[in-house]
Amino acid sequence: MTRLSSKRQVTLPKSLCDRAGLSSGDEFKVLEHDGHITLIKQTPGASEGFLGDIQPDERFSEEESRDDGIQRSSDGGH
Structure with missing residues (x-):
């Protein structure tokens, strides 16, 4: 049986x-x-390289993209 130690450690x-x-x-x-x-496990x-082929859309700045994401999340994704 595995236990949690007093230091919150677990031995597998x-x-x-x-x-x-x-x-x-x-x-x-x-x-x-x-x-x-x-x-x-990391x-x-x-x-x-997972997103290496995706190119940024030069029409939008990082700030505009960030602000749009924040707005969408506060609107429930709409």
Whole structure:
């Protein structure tokens, strides 16, 4: 059984780490939803180049794009 230590640390079973390909020093994103905790291993460089083919629209400044995003989110996405 896995326990939370007084330092809020959790030790994962070796067999689980072996199956998941986890190593000491790996970094994770930690998500919580409805009382469940999910760990997502972060792979350095995994998203590198993901948006590389997308070119900015020169008609809009970064500020205009940011302000539009803020406005859309405050309007509920409309």
